[in-house]
Amino acid sequence: MQRRDFLSLAALGGGAVYVSALAGCAHRAGADYASIQSFYFVQLSDTHWGYSGPANPDAAVTLRKAVASVNALAEQPDFVVFTGDLTHTTDDPVERRRRLAEFKSIVADLKVSTVRFIPGEHDASLDHGVAFKEFFGDTYFSFEHKGVHFIALDNVSDPGAKVDDAQMQWFKAELAKLDKQAPIVVITHRPLFDLAPKWDWATRNGAAVVDELMPYQNVTVFYGHIHQEHHHMTGHITHHSAKSLIFPLPAPGSQDKRTPLPWDPSQPYKGLGFREVESEQTGKAFELAEFPVVRA
Numbered sequence: 001m002q003r004r005d006f007l008s009l010a011a012l013g014g015g016a017v018y019v020s021a022l023a024g025c026a027h028r029a030g031a032d033y034a035s036i037q038s039f040y041f042v043q044l045s046d047t048h049w050g051y052s053g054p055a056n057p058d059a060a061v062t063l064r065k066a067v068a069s070v071n072a073l074a075e076q077p078d079f080v081v082f083t084g085d086l087t088h089t090t091d092d093p094v095e096r097r098r099r100l101a102e103f104k105s106i107v108a109d110l111k112v113s114t115v116r117f118i119p120g121e122h123d124a125s126l127d128h129g130v131a132f133k134e135f136f137g138d139t140y141f142s143f144e145h146k147g148v149h150f151i152a153l154d155n156v157s158d159p160g161a162k163v164d165d166a167q168m169q170w171f172k173a174e175l176a177k178l179d180k181q182a183p184i185v186v187i188t189h190r191p192l193f194d195l196a197p198k199w200d201w202a203t204r205n206g207a208a209v210v211d212e213l214m215p216y217q218n219v220t221v222f223y224g225h226i227h228q229e230h231h232h233m234t235g236h237i238t239h240h241s242a243k244s245l246i247f248p249l250p251a252p253g254s255q256d257k258r259t260p261l262p263w264d265p266s267q268p269y270k271g272l273g274f275r276e277v278e279s280e281q282t283g284k285a286f287e288l289a290e291f292p293v294v295r296a
Contacts, residue, residue: 039146042070042077042112043187045224046244048122049106050099051088055247055260058268063106066245071111078145080112083224083242084120084156084189086132093131096123100135116143120189120225121156121200129157140167142174149178153188155203161190162204175212186213186221191241193234196252201226210234226252227260228271243272 044066051059070080087099100123107115117136124132129139139154151174158164163171178184186192192206203209213219219237227244228251247260248271264270 039078041145042080043083043222043224043242044070044080044245045083045189045242046085046120046227046246047082047103048085048088048244048246049103050090050095051246055263057263059246062245062272063103064109067107067109071109076112078112079114079116080110081116081152081187081222082107082118083187083222084118085122085224085244086117086120087123088246089122089126091126093127096127096131097134100131104135116141116152118152118154118187118189119156121161124154124157125159128159129154132157140170148183148185150185150187151175153186153209155188155190155192155206155209160204161200161202163206163209168205168208171209172212175216178216180215181217183218184213184216184220186219188221188223190225191223191230191232191239192221193232193239195226195230195232196258199252199258201252201258210237213237245272248272 047063047066048059049063053059056062070077086103087096090096090099117132119129119132119136119139123129124139132139139157140152142149142151144150151171153163153171154167155161155163175184188203190203190206191201192203192209194206195201214235214237217236221237221239222242223239224242224244226241227247227249228241229243230239230241230252232239247263249258249260261271
């Protein structure tokens with residue numbers, strides 16, 4: 001992707017579009033994985049379809065703008081992944097399904113042929129993911145793409161905010177298939193480390209998940225949930241959060257409650273944005289380039 005393409009995307013006012021180019025991933029620890037090819041994907045997170053309130057007066061159109069923005073990319077991504085909170089929470093199971101159906105209908109307009117979904121707690125915690133599975137299938141899964149192994153984890157369907165025992169056994173079995181130098185990308189909703197437990201910005205057994213990943217030398221975690229950019233390291237494992245498509249939240253622990261930041265009519269997309277994440281041949285680190293949202 002050229003920078004002018006990203007700036008064109010931003011000019012569409014397209015919310016949180018997280019683009020990851022994984023070229024050079026095989027070189028992060030000196031390994032030679034001939035099957036790895038350059039590619040990029042788009043991560044969208046925390047769309048909260050069904051939200052209505054002052055934190056985003058544009059809530060009825062923000063998701064559609066994001067879809068249009070991705071479709072406008074001069075080079076389409078290999079795939080798109082939504083990392084949870086597709087819909088805004090509701091106690092009514094009928095309304096929950098209506099929101100999931102509307103969300104699915106809107107994102108069906110994406111030109112990209114492969115779109116993957118994991119739930120957030122707003123989608124799945126009240127019914128253990130039953131409604132989500134009706135529309136989108138399994139809440140956790142793995143797939144290979146051009147030499148990179150992706151593992152999508154569900155740390156929201158269990159109301160205890162953890163990866164449940166059955167999934168942990170599956171996760172261990174998935175890792176056991178892989179070489180310790182294999183490039184691994186973990187996709188999840190909540191952070192796997194204790195960012196702000198008071199705000200539910202943690203996974204109760206996240207440390208156990210990370211412990212299973214530690215023997216693997218090329219691991220990157222992409223997550224959502226916190227509605228802002230954040231970078232963290234647990235040993236050699238990098239964690240990167242995506243911004244939201246509905247409203248930004250305050251910095252971790254900066255105030256008593258995690259109430260949405262106020263909507264600014266003069267900067268309606270403030271706190272929503274996208275970034276390009278490139279993996280270049282610079283050792284184990286990702287080179288990050290951030291681009292702000294530009295109003296149309």
